[in-house]
Amino acid sequence: MLGREWPISSDWGPAGRGLIRLLGRARHLGSLGNQITLVVTRSGENFAVETLVDGVGVDSQTVGGAVELQDNDFVLFDPEAVLGATAGMPLTGGSDGAPTMEEYSRFLDLSEGVRFNTMGCLSTDEVVKTMFARHTKRMREEVGVKFQCVLYRYTQADYEGVISVENSIVGAESPGGLPESGLVYWVVGMSAGCAVNRSLTNRRYGGELQVDTAYTTRDLERKLRGGGFLFHGAGNGDVRVVEDVNTLTTYALDRSEDFSLNQIIRVLDQVATDIALLFATRYLGIIPNDNAGRLGLWSDIVSHHRRLETIQAIEDFEAQDVTVEAGETKRGVVVTDRIRPVAAMSQLYMTVVVQ
Secondary structure (H helix, E strand, O other): OOEEEOOEEOOOOOHHHOOOOOOEEEOOOOHHHHHEEEEEEEEOOEEEEEEEEOOEEEEEEEEOOHHHOOOOOOEEEOOOOOOOOEEEEEEEOOEEOOOOHHHHHHHHHHHOOOOOOEEEOOOOOHHHHHHHHHHHHHHHHHHOOOOEEEEEOOHHHOOOOEEEEOOOEOOOOOOOOOOOOOHHHHHHHHHHHOOOOOOOOOOEOOOOOOEOOOOOHHHHHHHHHOOEEOEEEOOOOOEEEOOOEOOOOOOEOOEOHHHHEHHHHHHHHHHHHHHHHHHHHHOOOOOOOOHHHHHHHHHHHHHHHHHHHHOOOEOOOOHHHEEEEEOOOOOOEEEEEOOOEOOOOOOOOOOOOOO
8 A cells, every 4th residue: 555645743842942843754644654753862962863763773863953863764754853851752644545556557567677486466466456357467467577466356457467356354444444355465475475495275374364255165165166366165174266367267288287286387487487597697798609608508497496396396307308508699599498397285086995
């Protein structure tokens, strides 16, 4: 949630005590800035100015006047303020508000210069969700930047790069003013931090929000087939992920059902990202595009895949599955790479023979 107002220091007392209204304001927008407190202590001819966040000291400066104060990670100080001793006054007035379409667009533009695994948006607005889904597909397909985007109830994306969280929070807008789509936070964090050889299937939800799991088995099956990322009550009080899937439900020769599994996508994205980084740091503009140079690139890719096989992210890898050839131009290199990603067990079929 983007903030709409900056928290600022409150009226610090009578003018006769040498205090003015603004000693500083929070560096960032939003209500969290209201947890910042500024404490000024007289120290001889100087003043000690301490910044507290939720009661914890994060910055302390001793200065002769406000003009000497250096902005910190939390507060932008007013150099024209008149300092005077105070036991502490919290910043007030910070508030949160819905981002505008221009802010969403600006966020997406700025994100293009940052490397990350997962992006999320809590918006329930269909236009905003469509914007994020299209951005994700463009970045993955046209720019070659591999990440997944977590949205709330947007299975119509029908794309392996988009995860649709279907469960809402019980008692929406609380705690902390979170909207009904608040579980997006957890799914973004867990997806971004999930190892390439792991799955979130059956992962226990360990957050503080109360998840709405009022779904029948038939509901879960239907939503799962529709590309939904779902939580269910495990019966022992736990809430767990049903299956770690994305919104892809339309399959083709180049996008089989396997592509709907986020573990598979993480492996593919990891390979694409690692090889691109390897090429950019070791070969781009450095190594000649001759047989020896291409052999070096082939050897590095094979070594990379051997490591993935060791951690069981891929299986049955053979060195001949990778080829590195000259492209149509003097600068071009063409890599053909065949891998077999591994997925965690999630289905059991059992036949019991009674004799």
